Amino acid sequence: MLDTRFAGKDLNPVWLAPLAGITIPAVRKFYKALGAGLTHTEMISCAGLVHGSKKTFRMMETFGEAPPVVIQLFAGDTDTLLKGVELALKQDKWAAISINMACPMPKVLKKGAGASLLKNIEGAERMIKGLMVFQKPVWIKIRKISDNY
Ligand SMILES: Cc1cc2nc3c(=O)[nH]c(=O)nc-3n(C[C@H](O)[C@H](O)[C@H](O)COP(=O)(O)O)c2cc1C
Numbered sequence: 001m002l003d004t005r006f007a008g009k010d011l012n013p014v015w016l017a018p019l020a021g022i023t024i025p026a027v028r029k030f031y032k033a034l035g036a037g038l039t040h041t042e043m044i045s046c047a048g049l050v051h052g053s054k055k056t057f058r059m060m061e062t063f064g065e066a067p068p069v070v071i072q073l074f075a076g077d078t079d080t081l082l083k084g085v086e087l088a089l090k091q092d093k094w095a096a097i098s099i100n101m102a103c104p105m106p107k108v109l110k111k112g113a114g115a116s117l118l119k120n121i122e123g124a125e126r127m128i129k130g131l132m133v134f135q136k137p138v139w140i141k142i143r144k145i146s147d148n149y
Pocket residue numbers: 017018019020021022042043072100102103141
């Protein structure tokens with residue numbers, strides 16, 4: 001379900017997935033022009049937002065893109081996640097929040113984020129429940145990775 005602003009709208013069910021380093025505004029705009037019903041940002045670090053990283057804040061820029069745009073965020077703990085979401089939602093342009101519990105990159109797993117959250121179900125549950133306070137549509141992207149990680 002999307003933000004109520006999009007309820008009842010006939011969106012193309014073909015969407016642009018979140019792709020780190022790829023789904024920058026120009027690419028989202030291009031896919032939207034090709035007919036994508038919805039686009040995702042790249043995965044954006046909540047820790048980066050919390051620490052005020054300019055580079056991370058720039059990842060939240062949009063350039064006159066047609067909505068809906070969904071922001072994808074990641075964090076290794078609930079506190080950082082909720083603080084990051086709060087900062088992201090100061091910009092009232094996101095149709096939903098996607099939480100990345102799928103990324104298999106070692107540098108993300110090491111922080112307890114991405115796919116490693118599937119090995120920390122209580123932590124993942126705390127994150128999801130914590131997000132209810134924002135009254136915003138949320139979806140979680142998950143990926144089962146090898147037990148060796
Ligand atoms: C270069 C690259 C970057 C990706 N970045 C993200 C990301 O930031 N967030 C995410 O949830 N998935 C990410 N993915 C996974 C894709 O969104 C998608 O789930 C995956 O490619 C499988 O989709 P497909 O079967 O259509 O290829 C990435 C995949 C690739 C290849």
